[in-house]
Amino acid sequence: MSDGGxxxxxxxxxxxxxxxxxxxxxxxxxxxxxxxxxxxxxxxSVLFERGPLxxxxxxxxxxxxxxxxxxxxxxMTRRGHVQRARNPADGRSYTVSLTADGLTAHxxxxxxxxxxxxxxxxxxxxxxxQVRAALQALDDAAGAALAxxxxxxxTAVTSGR
Amino acid sequence: MSDGGxxxxxxxxxxxxxxxxxxxxxxxxxxxxxxxxxxxxxxxSVLFERGPLxxxxxxxxxxxxxxxxxxxxxxMTRRGHVQRARNPADGRSYTVSLTADGLTAHxxxxxxxxxxxxxxxxxxxxxxxQVRAALQALDDAAGAALAxxxxxxxTAVTSGR
Numbered sequence: 077m078s079d080g081g082x083x084x085x086x087x088x089x090x091x092x093x094x095x096x097x098x099x100x101x102x103x104x105x106x107x108x109x110x111x112x113x114x115x116x117x118x119x120x121s122v123l124f125e126r127g128p129l130x131x132x133x134x135x136x137x138x139x140x141x142x143x144x145x146x147x148x149x150x151x152m153t154r155r156g157h158v159q160r161a162r163n164p165a166d167g168r169s170y171t172v173s174l175t176a177d178g179l180t181a182h183x184x185x186x187x188x189x190x191x192x193x194x195x196x197x198x199x200x201x202x203x204x205x206q207v208r209a210a211l212q213a214l215d216d217a218a219g220a221a222l223a224x225x226x227x228x229x230x231t232a233v234t235s236g237r
Numbered sequence: 238m239s240d241g242g243x244x245x246x247x248x249x250x251x252x253x254x255x256x257x258x259x260x261x262x263x264x265x266x267x268x269x270x271x272x273x274x275x276x277x278x279x280x281x282s283v284l285f286e287r288g289p290l291x292x293x294x295x296x297x298x299x300x301x302x303x304x305x306x307x308x309x310x311x312x313m314t315r316r317g318h319v320q321r322a323r324n325p326a327d328g329r330s331y332t333v334s335l336t337a338d339g340l341t342a343h344x345x346x347x348x349x350x351x352x353x354x355x356x357x358x359x360x361x362x363x364x365x366x367q368v369r370a371a372l373q374a375l376d377d378a379a380g381a382a383l384a385x386x387x388x389x390x391x392t393a394v395t396s397g398r
Contacts, residue, residue, distance in 0.1 A: 087354050088365060089260060091372040093279045096257040097300035098379040099250060105386045118254045139258035193248050195385055199378035202371065204249060210363065210371030211252040217360035218259040224356055225266045 092214070106192035110185040117189055119148045120174065120182040123158070128171035130163055139215070157181055253375070267353035271346040278350055280309045281335065281343040284319070289332035291324055300376070318342055 103114035112120060122137045123129065129137070135145035149172060152158040157178030163169040174182060197204055264275035273281060283298045284290065290298070296306040310333060313319040318339030324330040335343060358365055 088357065088369055088372075089264070089275075089350070089354055090279060090282065091369055091376070092256060092260050093276070094298075094300045095253060095372050095376045095379070098376050098383070099253050101300065101302065102379045102383045102386070103250070105383060114250075115254070118251055121251065137255075139255045139262065141262065189250070192382065193250055195382035196249065196375075196378050199381035199385075200374060201377065202374045207371045207375050208249055208252055210368045211249075211256050211375075213361060213363045214357075214368050214372075215252070215256045215259050216362065217357050218256070218263045220360035221353065221356035222259065222263045222266060224360075225263070 088214075102192055102196070103189070106195075107185060107188050110188050111181055112185040114189075116148070116151075117182070117185050119145075119152070120157070120178065120185075123172065123174050124179065124182050128161060128173035130166075130169050130171050132169075134172065139219075152178065155181075249375075263353055263357070264350070267356075268346060268349050271349050272342050273346040275350075277309070277312075278343070278346050280306075280313070281318070281339065281346075284333065284335050285340065285343050289322060289334035291327075291330050291332050293330075295333065300380075313339065316342075 100114065103117075107114055107117070110117075119134070119138060122134060126133075126137060131145055131149060132142055134149075135142040138145065149158060155177070157175055158172050159175050160170045160172055163171050200207065261275065264278075268275055268278065271278075280295070280299060283295060287294075287298060292306055292310060293303055295310075296303040299306065310319060316338070318336055319333050320336050321331045321333055324332050361368065
């Protein structure tokens with residue numbers, strides 16, 4: 077069985093699926109000795125770089141459903157890695173940020189994550205900026221397609237904002 | 238909170254994470270009325286386009302660990318969607334392919350999947366071929382980086398192939 081072009085005909089979305097699987101395997105290997113999994117590291121990184129954020133802002137940064145984001149926050153709270161504060165912009169909501177322990181966990185995983193990033197970038201046959209432009213174009217297009225679905229479908233859950 | 242460039246600085250691997258999340262949301266929406274989930278559809282599609290395959294070949298096509306692939310095959314077997322046959326190339330192993338019911342399930346999901354693909358492609362600000370070239374370059378690089386990890390690490394499980 078060839079691993080080349082003929083194996084890649086199915087579709088653009090299939091390419092995304094395969095890429096995600098491969099990157100997941102790479103990160104599972106790269107982070108095997110660290111305390112955070114790759115998906116957790118992504119969540120911690122957003123809080124590290126952009127926190128404090130409301131859960132809704134965090135979910136938007138991750139392109140993740142709010143419910144899933146709250147699941148992550150629950151686990152992180154249990155670990156003592158995240159803390160809540162009243163949202164200065166809106167007293168009815170709250171923001172979350174990493175605690176000192178959360179920052180330490182992020183930092184400990186960071187070195188191994190960066191090894192994976194460097195190895196990946198070293199092996200790339202085209203400029204990183206070009207690849208990222210394509211990923212971002214695709215992400216924008218997926219966002220636009222998603223918005224069209226949201227517009228065209230009657231939503232069952234509209235109550236309670 | 239901006240959704241633009243400033244939100245996307247973390248890294249190439251973070252881009253892949255976000256893209257995968259967004260595509261997953263899109264497909265969850267697009268396939269909400271179908272019998273297969275997006276990840277299942279990917280597995281069925283490989284068997285539809287390239288089957289019969291050994292579980293190892295299927296796993297390689299999906300960039301998925303063999304153990305995970307066997308989990309999918311177990312569920313598909315329970316549904317009566319997949320059948321085994323002796324591998325003509327190696328009598329000690331077997332191949333899997335879709336049954337008539339498996340083909341029907343694939344076909345029923347296919348129309349909705351294609352709607353998502355078309356909407357995505359219509360919304361793309363660069364040629365599909367250019368995006369796919371970038372995804373494939375990244376996938377190749379991830380494969381190369383993974384191979385380097387595999388080479389450099391002493392493996393605990395080497396017995397029994």
